[in-house]
Amino acid sequence: MPQASNAAEGRELSVRGLTHSYGGQNAISDISFEIKAGEIVALLGPSGCGKSTVLRAIAGLIQPKSGLIQLGGQDLANVSARARGIGMVFQNYALFPHLTVAENIAYPLACQKVARTERRERVEEMLSLVQLKGFGNRLPRELSGGQQQRVAVARAIAGRPSLLLLDEPFGALDRALRFDLQVELLHLQKTLGITTLIVTHDQEEAQSLAGRLVLMNKGNVEQIDTPMAVYDRPKTLFVNTFIGQANVLHGKVDRLEAEATTIALTNGKALVLPRRLNFTTGSTVTITFRPEDVRLSATPSASALPARLTVSVPLGPTLVHDLLLEDGTNLRASEVRGPSTFIPEPGAQLFAEIDTMRCHAFPSEPEAFRE
Amino acid sequence: MKASGFPYVIPMLLLSVAFFATPLAVLVGFSFIGPEGLSLHNYARFLGDAFNYRVLINTAKLGLQTIVSTTLLGVPIALLYWHSGKTARQIIIFLTLIPMLTSNVVRTFAWIVILGRQGPISETFVALGLAERPFSLMSTELGLVMAMCQIDLPLIILPLVAILSRIPVTYTEAAQVSGAGPWRILVTVLLPMMLPGLLAGWILVFASTSASFVTQAVIGGARNVYVPQLIYREVGTLFDWPMASAIAVVLLLSTGILLVAMTMISRHRRLVGHA
Numbered sequence: 001m002p003q004a005s006n007a008a009e010g011r012e013l014s015v016r017g018l019t020h021s022y023g024g025q026n027a028i029s030d031i032s033f034e035i036k037a038g039e040i041v042a043l044l045g046p047s048g049c050g051k052s053t054v055l056r057a058i059a060g061l062i063q064p065k066s067g068l069i070q071l072g073g074q075d076l077a078n079v080s081a082r083a084r085g086i087g088m089v090f091q092n093y094a095l096f097p098h099l100t101v102a103e104n105i106a107y108p109l110a111c112q113k114v115a116r117t118e119r120r121e122r123v124e125e126m127l128s129l130v131q132l133k134g135f136g137n138r139l140p141r142e143l144s145g146g147q148q149q150r151v152a153v154a155r156a157i158a159g160r161p162s163l164l165l166l167d168e169p170f171g172a173l174d175r176a177l178r179f180d181l182q183v184e185l186l187h188l189q190k191t192l193g194i195t196t197l198i199v200t201h202d203q204e205e206a207q208s209l210a211g212r213l214v215l216m217n218k219g220n221v222e223q224i225d226t227p228m229a230v231y232d233r234p235k236t237l238f239v240n241t242f243i244g245q246a247n248v249l250h251g252k253v254d255r256l257e258a259e260a261t262t263i264a265l266t267n268g269k270a271l272v273l274p275r276r277l278n279f280t281t282g283s284t285v286t287i288t289f290r291p292e293d294v295r296l297s298a299t300p301s302a303s304a305l306p307a308r309l310t311v312s313v314p315l316g317p318t319l320v321h322d323l324l325l326e327d328g329t330n331l332r333a334s335e336v337r338g339p340s341t342f343i344p345e346p347g348a349q350l351f352a353e354i355d356t357m358r359c360h361a362f363p364s365e366p367e368a369f370r371e
Numbered sequence: 372m373k374a375s376g377f378p379y380v381i382p383m384l385l386l387s388v389a390f391f392a393t394p395l396a397v398l399v400g401f402s403f404i405g406p407e408g409l410s411l412h413n414y415a416r417f418l419g420d421a422f423n424y425r426v427l428i429n430t431a432k433l434g435l436q437t438i439v440s441t442t443l444l445g446v447p448i449a450l451l452y453w454h455s456g457k458t459a460r461q462i463i464i465f466l467t468l469i470p471m472l473t474s475n476v477v478r479t480f481a482w483i484v485i486l487g488r489q490g491p492i493s494e495t496f497v498a499l500g501l502a503e504r505p506f507s508l509m510s511t512e513l514g515l516v517m518a519m520c521q522i523d524l525p526l527i528i529l530p531l532v533a534i535l536s537r538i539p540v541t542y543t544e545a546a547q548v549s550g551a552g553p554w555r556i557l558v559t560v561l562l563p564m565m566l567p568g569l570l571a572g573w574i575l576v577f578a579s580t581s582a583s584f585v586t587q588a589v590i591g592g593a594r595n596v597y598v599p600q601l602i603y604r605e606v607g608t609l610f611d612w613p614m615a616s617a618i619a620v621v622l623l624l625s626t627g628i629l630l631v632a633m634t635m636i637s638r639h640r641r642l643v644g645h646a
Contacts, residue, residue, distance in 0.1 A: 061544050094545035098563045098641045107559075111550035139640065159550065175430045 010038040010195040011072030011162040013058070018067030018130055020053055027053045028219040029065070040189055040196040042210035044203060046242065049220040051199045055165055056198070060084050071163055082111070087156030087194075088165040091321060092172060093148050095140040101151050102127070102136035108159030126154040129188065146177045153185065157192065164189070166198045182208055202238060203243055215239050237286055237362040246288045247331050250364060253279045263361075267327035269305055273356050278297065284364040293355040294333035296344075304351035307331055309344050323352065400618035402552040413617035423601065427625070430597045433512070437519040441527045441576050442569065444520065449531035449568075450561070453538075467528045470521055479589045482518040483509065486590065510592030518590050519580050526579060527572030534568035539566075563641075570637045574630050581626055595618075598622045 018031040035041045043051040057064040060081030069076045076084060087108075095104050102123050109161060127133050130150040140148055149169060151158035156164055169185070177258045186209055189196050199309045200206050206213055207227040215222045215230065215238075223235040235238035241248065251265040261277040263285060264270055271287060279285055300306065307323040314320075321344075323331040331352060335341065344350060405412030415628035417423050452463045470478065484490055486508040496502035508514030542564065546556045562569075584599035591597065598618060636642070 059544075059548055061547065081544075082552060084548075085550075086548060088545070088548045090541045091546055092539075092541065094541040096542065096545075096560060096563075098566075107546070107551075108549035110559075111546075111552075111555065155545075155549070228532045346514070 007287050010193050012037045013163055013195055013197065014068070015054070015058065015072040015292055016068040016070075018054060018057060018064055018069065020050075020057060020062065020067075022065040023062060026219055028057075028216075031216075031219075031221055033214045033221065033224055035197060037072075037195055038193045039212070040186075040198065040210045041212050041214060042198045042200055042206035043214050043216060044200055044206040045216035047201050047215045051201075051216050052167060054216075055197065055199045058163075059086055059088050059165055085159070085161050086163045086165060087159060087161035089149075089152045089156045089167065089169045091168045093140075093152035095148060095151055095155070097140055099139075100136060101132065101138050101143070102138065104140065105154045105158050107155060112159055126158050126231055130154045135222055145173050146181055149173060149181060149185075153188070157188075157194065162195065164194045164196045166196065168200055169198065170202070171200075178205070179208070185209065213361075215242065217242070222313075234288075234360060237288065240288045240360055240362070245291050247291065247294065248254055249287045249329065251280060251285060251287060253277065253281050253283050253285055256281055261361075267329065269306075271354065271356065271359070272303065273359055273361065279361070279363070286362045286364050287359050288362065289354055289359045291320065291332040291334040292360045294331065295335075295353040295355070296323075296333055296350045296354060298344075298348075298350060300351050301353065303356075304353045305331075307350055307352045309346055309348045309350055310344050312343055314343075323350065325352075375638040398616050400619055401613050402620050402633050404613040408577055410436075413614050414621070415620065416618055417614065426596050426598055426619070429595070430581050430622075431625070433515065433519070433597060434580045436512075436516045437523055437580040438573050438576050440516055440520045441523050441572070445524055445527035445531060445572065446565070446569075448524075448528055449535055449565070451533050452528075453535045464532070467525045471525050475522075475583075475585050478522060479518070480525070482514075482521075482590055483588075486514040486517070509590060510594050512595055514589065515591045515595060518586055519583065522583070522586065523576045523579050526575040527569070530568040530575070531565055534565055538564050567637050567642050570633045574633050577629060578626050581622065 013035040015034070016032045019029050020027050025243060031050075031054055033041070043054060045051050050370065053062070054055060056062045057067075058076075060076065060079065071084070071086075082210040082281055099107070105123045105126050106119050109122055114122070123136065124133075127136055130153055132147060132150055132154070133145065135147065135151075140151065149172075153169070156166075161370065166185075170181060173181065182205065198206065198209055210227065212224060212226055213230050214224050217238045223230055223239045224233040225233075225235075230239060230243050234243065237248075240246050249265055249267075249271070251263040251271065253261060254264040254270065255262040256276060256279075258276060259274065260271055261273045261275065261279075263273065265287075273287075277285070296307075297304065305325055307325050310324055312321045317337055318334050321333045321335075323333065325331055333352060402413055403409045403411070448463065448467070448582045452460055485492060487493070488505045488507040490507075491501070492508060497505055508517070538561075542560055543556050546560045551559065581597070582599055584603060587595070587597045588600055588603070598646060599622075602615045602618045602622070605611045605618060
């Protein structure tokens with residue numbers, strides 16, 4: 001294990017009210033979040049949600065219209081990109097093609113006017129840290145994608161930055177390699193204790209790397225929470241449907257009681273949630289639940305919705321069923337597959353029992369539906 | 372059976388052989404005709420003359436001076452193009468191409484006016500008090516390099532623009548985040564990445580300058596003699612066509628050697644990847 005005694009001092013990052021626009025239209029509006037020193041946070045959202053804009057503003061590559069960015073308590077507004085002391089891994093790594101691996105890694109050190117001998121030592125240290133010892137004299141194009149990514153990480157941290165920014169760092173790699181490199185990065189980050197912000201559209205990547213997620217959609221922050229909290233207690237319909245899979249049913253609040261709410265679904269059925277919802281009677285709502293919260297049975301019961309099976313797909317240890325409700329709405333159910341699990345025939349008439357304890361209710365916004 | 376593409380190349384091949392390879396072979400063959408049959412007599416006579424040597428060196432010097440000045444002008448223009456929006460880019464390309472769209476003779480006569488005693492350069496210098504009396508840049512090497520520079524500027528800007536448009540801005544951003552200032556980015560990132568384009572441009576500029584007879588003759592005048600004028604003298608005045616052929620072959624070879632050298636540089640492993 002290479003020593004990392006001279007690790008960079010991670011600093012806390014604070015972004016408040018960050019707003020930026022391209023050509024009149026706001027790309028991001030009022031983005032606020034904090035990253036504690038040494039923490040890993042992922043900025044997660046679909047492509048075009050403005051997450052890269054946030055990253056570029058933090059790096060100093062664009063001048064945001066308004067908002068405050070502080071690194072270790074210092075306001076970065078009047079600090080140029082070259083003076084911010086931030087390391088960044090670009091989406092396609094942006095390794096200088098005419099420089100060798102060692103020269104690429106030494107680049108930030110040369111900019112900091114580090115003495116030649118010290119520079120060489122640091123490069124060797126970085127090379128062994130990212131397990132590329134002996135690759136120093138190669139050119140970037142002579143390396144594989146995964147090796148290039150490691151060089152990019154090494155270059156980003158060589159200058160001992162107090163913040164590491166990663167822009168879709170695993171996007172160009174194939175799936176099998178991705179997980180290994182993620183684990184490696186996580187290990188590296190823990191050793192160095194460097195504050196890290198990862199931008200990604202891949203929720204699995206975000207969940208496996210980050211301690212907290214900042215979920216973005218259409219230039220706004222939707223939720224900031226741990227991966228588990230985001231999955232279990234989504235604050236908005238977008239978060240619910242973006243993270244993991246969700247079934248969506250529409251309906252109207254029919255009756256409100258102290259410990260229960262009856263929803264009249266658009267397909268004529270009723271769903272009773274075992275808690276009082278914060279809606280007035282008659283308001284339209286969207287009910288969501290995860291595939292694992294649906295139980296299928298062959299016999300009808302009072303609260304079950306009749307559904308016809310379209311297809312059953314075994315995905316490793318789980319079995320995923322795609323169903324159609326009577327009104328044509330899609331429904332997905334999943335269960336853990338055991339040796340005795342019964343696999344129904346496509347077209348079979350089944351009854352879907354929904355775990356109403358774990359349903360989420362959101363106000364209906366017709367334009368926000370994903371399907 | 373896989374169809375061969377060869378039949379489609381035949382027309383081009385015939386054209387090349389008839390109008391390029393054959394005349395060149397005739398030219399080379401001519402150069403060996405001496406007073407007593409085939410010999411290297413013409414070459415020996417040409418290279419044995421100290422004056423001819425000076426002319427050869429002057430021609431190379433003219434080429435190098437034009438390369439340096441077009442590079443100093445072309446690189447900033449290419450970088451300006453890189454940073455510009457769509458409309459500005461079109462304007463830059465149009466302005467770059469204008470010298471190529473003008474007739475060589477018209478262009479050269481325009482330079483006679485510009486470089487002359489009553490020309491704008493002379494008058495500006497006098498008006499600013501930088502020169503005591505009007506001067507002419509005609510028949511000077513400086514004037515010739517200026518004219519050459521304008522004529523050959525597109526030859527260096529176009530390859531540079533082509534190569535710059537393939538360089539993503541993330542490279543300069545990566546340098547910026549690493550802590551590099553504008554000059555460091557220019558020297559360590561942009562110029563090395565532009566080098567393949569520069570080499571291509573330099574080859575074109577050198578070939579064009581060393582062979583531009585009209586401009587050399589009109590603006591350089593009788594005091595500045597370059598290889599093309601020597602060839603012209605042999606052909607038009609002395610009617611010694613074998614000698615003219617020999618000089619042409621020498622010019623062709625010296626330009627060719629430079630071209631091969633630059634091509635070899637551009638094959639360097641550090642330059643291949645992003646060319």
